[in-house]
Amino acid sequence: MTFTVQFLIDVLSLGGAYALMALGLVIVYGILKLVNFAYGELIMVAGYAMFLMGGSGLPWLVMAGVAVIMAVIAGIATDYVAFRPVRAKSVTAVLITSFAFSTLLQNAALLFISPRPRPVPLPDIFSQTVTIFGAITPVRNLITIVAAIVLLALFAWLMRRTVLGIAMRAAATNFTMARMLGVPANLIITSAFAISGFLAGVVGLLWIGRIGTVVPGIGLEPLLVAFIATVIGGMRSMTGAVIGGFLLALIDTTLNYTLSQELLKFRDAFTFSLVILILLWRPDGLIKGPASGQRT
């Protein structure tokens, strides 16, 4: 029982974080069919915003709010700096500009702050533990689970019930047709980047909450995780991204529990082997995107 609870909480908290990361990446991909490689840096921005506000004496929630807003602003900036000027030109150009923007942000952090880890203010609750059915659990894992449930529900509501959400789903299947119904392209794209930044900001806080410090390269792992989760889940489906995130967390956690100490450092090799197997079985990912076919 204790073991089951422990395992479940580990999978759900890691999976919740992964799912949110993947969702932030796939919402932009769905509409533009372009991967935003500067996505990890949005998490970095949230982290450094927290570091810079540390010692300011503001309540933690206020700092967290500002950090998320900074990530949203950085997300929108990605659109204006890296995507909008070259969007209509070529896919390769956007690939390079998004890498460039990512490198630019990372180097700015290296240059103006420090290459060394910097502490991030965290509330006491992040380091406390509780005992659930005999399983000693860090409270931050429970916070991650709750945050993931709330955000996924909010996201689902936004996409299903609001006109903006419906327009974004439509734009993800057929951008030109959506525009021919009067849906403004720029608004949809900027909204996608803003939502992406919001998710990255929240995930950033939870992610950094596990480590306690921020470094310029902090965004690399979340980007990789988000990318793999979306590939497993199906690049064209938001549900797929969420499922992919939880599945990846399940694989990682299972390996954490089962691999011996010497093998544990090769965990990623095992994870990626499994990912390759999944892709051999379902090359399009687990969930097929919205049916693209019209009937004639």
Add this chain to the structure above:
Amino acid sequence: MLEVNDLEVRYGAIRAVRGVSLKADTGELVAILGANGAGKSSTLMCIAGALKAAGGSIRLDGQDVTSANPEKMVRAGVATVPETRDVFPDLTVTENLTLGSYTRRSDRAGVTEDRERMLALFPRLAERAAQPAGTLSGGEQQMLVIARAMMSRPKVLLLDEPSLGLAPVIVDQIFEMIRTLKQSGLTIVLVEQNARKALSVADRAYVMRLGKIAASGTAAEIGAATDLSALYLGG
């Protein structure tokens, strides 16, 4: 209402539309006929703002709207039904209709009322309101696309090949619908390969060949003077 002057559309070096001029008065149904590749759809998509004009002008109510982007054309009152019959397949019928009223989304009561009206007009769609649009038959999808276009309360409706690939009985229904829309005072530009059908509802018609207007006149004149089969064989 709609006035196109000397319009040119290019795909790279290929000139698909070469100096086309046409107009549609308020409440008029104008048909554009012609063989495959005559430039009919390119003309229509250029009016809709989906293609940039390489030359010439498009005027709506005297306002210059040449090369406006598609969303601006919708706000100006031009709704488009492309020949690719683009429903959003994973959105429900209701959601598709809601999206059609995007430009007037703040008018919630009006949108709801229009949606009810469209569902009353197309009972088939009402039965399938909660179904993803991708599960509809071709004819139902065509009805949905037209209903969706009407949700923006357009002044001008651009219809591209509404009969394409549909069974004759469905084609009859679609044309019955077009007639109803016309009677409501809507200005319609209809691109069709099914010339006989199109002429049966049209007031006036233009015949396009190789990117140019080859003939124009009232529906009766075009129907009588033109050897319809020649249209398709390229003449």
